Amino acid sequence: MCKRILGVGLLVILVSSCSVWKKTIRFLGISKAQIENNYTLSEVDQLIQTGLAYKGVPYRTGGIDRKGMDCSGLLFRIYSDQNFQIPRLSKDQAQFGLPISIQEAQVGDWIFFATNQSKVINHSGIISQIKSANEVYFLHSSTSKGVREDNLYTKYWLGSYVKMIRPFKN
Known part of the structure; x- marks a missing residue:
């Protein structure tokens, strides 16, 4: 072994x-x-706390700072703030881990969507808290409201859901 x-x-x-x-x-x-998920519980907690500190930052296409950030820029910034390297774009982030089912979700897993009837992944987030089986919150950068948390188990988000991964550590 x-x-x-x-x-x-x-x-x-x-x-x-x-x-x-x-x-x-x-x-x-x-x-x-x-x-194994290579991130320790402490590292995951620190990543989530880092992400939560960006709540309220406005949306900006291509942005990765407090002036504004897009969804993949938020993930990129959270990880770079903790000295981890991850891909910058959602389409690349979606391949940067092992696929898991919604039922296997853990805090720190990444979630991907195809919003607005898109046929390709165009939105990403990170699972920030799990309150119950139907209350799984993720942190993301919304085009209309900036960085915020939302419950996956809403009609809109479940209808746009594509996949979830457990990210690689590097």
Whole structure:
């Protein structure tokens, strides 16, 4: 088992593409459950606290600072403030982790949407708190209201939901 974990660790270093990473995991026969969320509870808490500090910042396309930020810019800023490197764009962020179901959601997981009848992912957020099975809140930057928290279990957000991932740590 230790050799397998060491081998997977080396593959993570060598593999730069998330799609290659997913194929490698399948090839090795490793389940999602065997791969730990590499972020500690303390790190996740710090990431969420960092994100919550941006509540109220207005929306700005391409923005990543207090003057304004878009949804993927918010994720990017939260992680860069804690010295983690993640992709900048939602479409790339959506590939930067292991897919999970809504039922597996944990604080710190990333969530993706296709809003306004889009056929592609165009919105992202981070799970900020889970109060109950139907109260799962995520932090995101809304085009109309800026950085805020919303409950996933509303008609609008569930209708726009595409996927959720547990992000890689690097």
